[in-house]
Amino acid sequence: MKGRFITFEGGEGAGKSTQIQYLAEALRTHGYDVVMTREPGGSPGAEAVRHVLLSGAAEEFGVRMEAILFAAARSDHVEELIRPAIEAGKVVLCDRFMDSSRVYQGVTGNLEPEFVTALERVAVNGMVPDLTIILDLPAEVGLARAKARSGEKAANPDRYEKEDPTIHEKRREAFLELAAREPDRCKVVNGNQPADAIAQAIEKLVNPVLAEAQSMGSDHAGTQQS
Ligand code: Z5A
Numbered sequence: 001m002k003g004r005f006i007t008f009e010g011g012e013g014a015g016k017s018t019q020i021q022y023l024a025e026a027l028r029t030h031g032y033d034v035v036m037t038r039e040p041g042g043s044p045g046a047e048a049v050r051h052v053l054l055s056g057a058a059e060e061f062g063v064r065m066e067a068i069l070f071a072a073a074r075s076d077h078v079e080e081l082i083r084p085a086i087e088a089g090k091v092v093l094c095d096r097f098m099d100s101s102r103v104y105q106g107v108t109g110n111l112e113p114e115f116v117t118a119l120e121r122v123a124v125n126g127m128v129p130d131l132t133i134i135l136d137l138p139a140e141v142g143l144a145r146a147k148a149r150s151g152e153k154a155a156n157p158d159r160y161e162k163e164d165p166t167i168h169e170k171r172r173e174a175f176l177e178l179a180a181r182e183p184d185r186c187k188v189v190n191g192n193q194p195a196d197a198i199a200q201a202i203e204k205l206v207n208p209v210l211a212e213a214q215s216m217g218s219d220h221a222g223t224q225q226s
Contacts (some may be wrong), residue, residue: 001214003086005127006206007097009175010135010160013146014191015198019135020093022199022207027091032210035085038095039073043080046073052152056159057208061111067119074123082127084171095178098124099132099178099186104160107174128185131209133202134175135191139168181214 006023008016024034041050042063049069052058058066074097085092098120106116143165145164179186187205189198 001089001210003088003090003092004024004131004209004213005044005082005092005094006209007085007094007099007127007129007132009096009099009103009132009186011137011139011172011175012137013142013144013149014137015145015195016135017125017182018195019133019198019202020095021193023202024093025089026199026203027206032087033090033091035090036095037077037081038091039072039077039097039100040075042082042094043078045076045080049073049076052223054158054160055181061201063111064115067101067109067111070105071119071123075100078123078125078127086127086151089119090136094129097129097132099134099175102159102178103171103174109169129207130181130185130213132186134179134186135198136172136188137191139165139172143168165202185189185203 009021011014024028024036029032032066039052041047045193049072053069053073058069064133082092082094101120102116105111106113143161146161176188177189189205190200
C-alpha cells in the first residue's frame with residue numbers, strides 16, 4: 001500500500017503522545033509499517049531547532065522569527081523523514097504539524113494570516129496530512145495532566161507551558177474552529193475520557209483512511225497546496 005500521513009493536534013497535555021503510542025501498537029499488530037515522529041523535531045536538523053524554540057532562546061527575537069524557525073524545522077522534517085517514509089508505503093504518525101503553527105504562531109501569536117500561510121506552503125511543500133486528529137479537552141485539564149506527570153518535562157516547563165491558562169483556552173477554541181473549516185481532514189476527538197476509550201475512537205477514524213489506501217493502492221492522498 002502507499003503511505004498515509006496522520007497528524008495529532010491539541011493543547012498541552014491533551015494526550016497526543018499517549019494516543020500515538022496506542023495507535024502505533026495497534027497498527028503494528030495488523031502488519032503496518034509505522035513511523036512515529038514529532039514536531040518541532042523528527043529529523044536531526046529539526047531536533048536541533050527544537051531546542052532553540054522550546055528553551056525560549058528565540059522568544060526575545062519575536063514571533064515572526066519563531067514562526068520561521070518552526071517552518072525551517074518542518075521543511076527539514078518533511079523532506080528528510082516524512083516524504084521518504086510515505087513514498088516507502090509507511091504510516092507516519094506525527095505529534096503536531098502545520099496546524100500547531102496556525103494556532104500558536106497564527107492565532108495566539110497574532111501573526112498575519114498571509115505570513116503564516118506563506119511559511120506553511122514552503123515548509124509543507126504539498127505534504128498535507130491525510131487525517132488530523134484533534135484531541136479536545138478543557139485547557140485546565142490538560143495543564144493539570146502535564147503538571148502531574150513525573151520526570152524531566154514536568155520539572156522544566158518549556159516556553160509554551162509557562163504561558164497564561166487563558167492563552168491555552170484560546171488555542172483550544174482555535175483548534176476547534178480549524179476543524180470546523182476543514183471537516184474532511186480534521187476530526188475532533190474528546191480527549192477528556194479514559195485513554196483506551198480515546199484510542200477506540202481514534203481507530204474508528206483511522207481504519208477507513210488505511211482501508212482506502214489499501215484498496216486503491218493509490219498515491220498519498222494529501223492535498224497539494226496551491
Ligand atoms: N509548537 C508551536 O508553537 N508551533 C508549532 O508549529 C509546533 C509546536 C509544531 C511542543 O511541545 C511545543 O511547541 C508546544 C507547541 C509548540 N507547546 N506547548 N504547549 P512538546 O512537544 O514538548 O509538548 P506538547 O506537544 O504540548 O505535548 P505534551 O505536553 O507532551 O502533551 P501530549 O503529548 O498531548 O500528552 P501526553 O504526554 O500523552 O499526556 C500527558 C500526561 O497525561 C501524561 O502523564 C499521560 O500519562 C497523561 N494522560 C494521557 N492521556 C490521558 C487520559 N486520557 N486520561 C488521563 N491522563 C492521561
